[in-house]
Amino acid sequence: MSEPVEERDESLFEAPPMGEQERMIEAILFASAEPVTVRELNERMPHGSDAAEALVHLRKRYEGRGVTLMKTGDAWAMRTAPDLGFLMRRETVETRKLSRAAIETLAIIAYHQPVTRAEIEEIRGVSVSRGTVDQLLEMEWIRFGRRKMTPGRPVTFVVTQEFLAHFGLESARDLPGLKELRSAGLLESRPLPASMPGADQGEDEDSDTMLPDGDQTELFED
């Protein structure tokens, strides 16, 4: 039941009490899509209002609240408190399988540590992409080891405690050897399907980046 506007305006020759003015700017700032200048506030409020003063009161009222008054340029806006930004985010965690390239690189590091990038590449037969190493570093499954005392003093990679914890190993030496892998049936001589990366190994720079889209997903089978 809205009252006629004219009537209200006429009855407000005297400026409304400050508490009322505070309510008014509160409502205007809340509903406005853009920051509002003091001048604009005064224009919209009943004659004789003092938006600047009302803003001082309102700002004080919202101190420490979940919503704060902010000044941008000479305009004012209400915003959620910066420390509560996390409430505006929704994080979903998705777990994916490591790519084949990452697993192979990780396996080589685990079995051969400390190992240089060049050595990993030699064993894998393909170059190792930066992304793969970075990913493993970020997961904290590998870290830099001591530099090798060979020309160029290349950095080496070793696996971390986190790696051992994740895989339930006491030390990297506990990893089963080739013979054990074979007797465990993990080395059955089954031909690789023709479409698998590594089939024309050597040309395949890095299976991560070179694969067509369709194949890409397959690597993340989950």
Added chain:
Amino acid sequence: MSEPVEERDESLFEAPPMGEQERMIEAILFASAEPVTVRELNERMPHGSDAAEALVHLRKRYEGRGVTLMKTGDAWAMRTAPDLGFLMRRETVETRKLSRAAIETLAIIAYHQPVTRAEIEEIRGVSVSRGTVDQLLEMEWIRFGRRKMTPGRPVTFVVTQEFLAHFGLESARDLPGLKELRSAGLLESRPLPASMPGADQGEDEDSDTMLPDGDQTELFED
């Protein structure tokens, strides 16, 4: 590179203090144009929070302010105080003018829900045009309810949460004058005497005579 959310979750086995929870729901409700359910609030707040209790505090805090808390169904929203609407004309989005037929149809659906098209036509004494119903559906003020268990199993219409939110109603029970209309018997479906015009129209579509008593009240209890 720590994961802020996980860490936060872990450090918050204890729910944050109620004042902090109040700030949080204040921020969430403030930031949303749509009503937010208590359930969603709880989901977004740290583990162990009690949004319902925080809402009680927050509602009290905003009493008489330029912005108030409004409840629709089990969802809450922040809205400018209705008495300050005159300040806000500038923000008004011109809503499409509803025809008289649409307004009446809407009212009949709200007060008689769930109601079939044939029942609406009986009350209005004219057929309801497709366009009218479509318009109300499109505005998301009405939706299809359960089919009536009468011959032909006609579809029914009910009003939506959006309808309640638009008119600032907490539930359909709060419709103005509902109690008076009911006690005056004006929300009953009285059978049409056989010889009246319209009594034979839409024979199977629906017939009020088949309605079990108390069907009407059932839906206002939710």
Added chain:
Amino acid sequence: MSDDDFDAATPERIADRMAAEALIVDVDGFEGPLDLLLTLSRTQKVDLRKISILHLAQQYLAFVEKARALRIELAADYLVMAAWLAFLKSRLLLPPDPEEEGPSGEELAAHLAFQLERLQAMRDAAARLMGRDRLGRDFFARGVPEEITRTRRITYTATLLDLMQGYARIRTRDEFRPYAMDRDSIWSLEQALERMRGLIGFAGTWTDISTYLPDGFGHDPARRRSATASTFAATLELAKEGRIELRQADTFAPIQLRRKD
């Protein structure tokens, strides 16, 4: 009350008639007989519950008469209502006939009164509803709603088995070498046969065998060789099955085939 009585030129009646005429002018403005009846009933200036249905019936019939006199075409449902109200009027005026089946005139009148009251109630309710403070008109939602940003955090995992299999794959790759031959440039006999079986149905006339090479095998020499060999072998197979005929004009001339019907 009779029709004569109704037409008597008392000032009140004149007002009624003027109202009726005014109504006729915008007959299109009515939403049907019930709407018209409700409007007419207002001229009685009494509570809808105490309305005289008999009087209302007379008003309605007079309205329809006027409309006819002014040659205004009324929709069928107005005339149906008129007929029914005439029937109701007679029922209300005549003493009840014990032989008659169905509801009494009073019952019918009561229901009509109920319908009118209900329609009026709904109209009042609609007006109250629309008069409420409304979102976007009287109260307002947040002007700049903040979207909830949804971030997807992806964590990667692997099992020890993955790790060992991966390692085994690398260390034993040489064992697999013979199998990992490049089959890209090979068009096998099976593939050729399958392709030919599907196509020979359309070979009603002599067609050059080279037109049956699969797409992408026509240019690269290695691929072309493979496809030509397998396609040729396939045609021989099909000829043996009696599905096609083959011919060659000369040594090294193009080989042609045709469906055998």
